Amino acid sequence: SAVISQKPSRDICQRGTSLTIQCQVDSQVTMMFWYRQQPGQSLTLIATANQGSEATYESGFVIDKFPISRPNLTFSTLTVSNMSPEDSSIYLCSAISKGVQDKITPDTQYFGPGTRLTVL
């Protein structure tokens, strides 16, 4: 399976500040995603991170609040901007590939360990 790492693993932030979460995959992937998971809830897709172009956001999520970058095939960042306590959640990076040359089984989606964010 693919190895996906995230930094930081957790953070406590003050309201009004911003936090950037980094996601690194150990092999080239075609698609990367960012999810949010509230305590005791399911996973909600925030956006698809597209390499070299603007991310594709799901309904209810906007670029100004959650800017995303993906400069290459193995790395992406999610920024949570102007944070409020309602942004307290776990943010998960995920990756999927249809490639046959890399380590990831085509169509299988893997998740990073998550970043636990608490906003005071």
Added chain:
Amino acid sequence: GENVEQHPSTLSVQEGDSAVIKCTYSDSASNYFPWYKQELGKRPQLIIDIRSNVGEKKDQRIAVTLNKTAKHFSLHITETQPEDSAVYFCAAHNAGNMLTFGGGTRLMVKP
């Protein structure tokens, strides 16, 4: 878009009993159905998956069945053990490479 319903939301079984979790999906174009297990504080881990050209798949104590006509799929865990206790998520994956998750089932296996 795709909508995935998962039942039950909580399930408590005695160790050694079987557990069944059911999901329905709405998009007939969905062609891949993974199941994830998430232990407390951990990432979701893929435990088994099934593609739309297969009706059943088994891996030791875990099996998944798919009924494309009825648009539902199920996870079966036999001989449950306390370490099976976790939250289980079903998901449906369509041609657009998007995974839609069910609401999750909290499974508790009592020793």
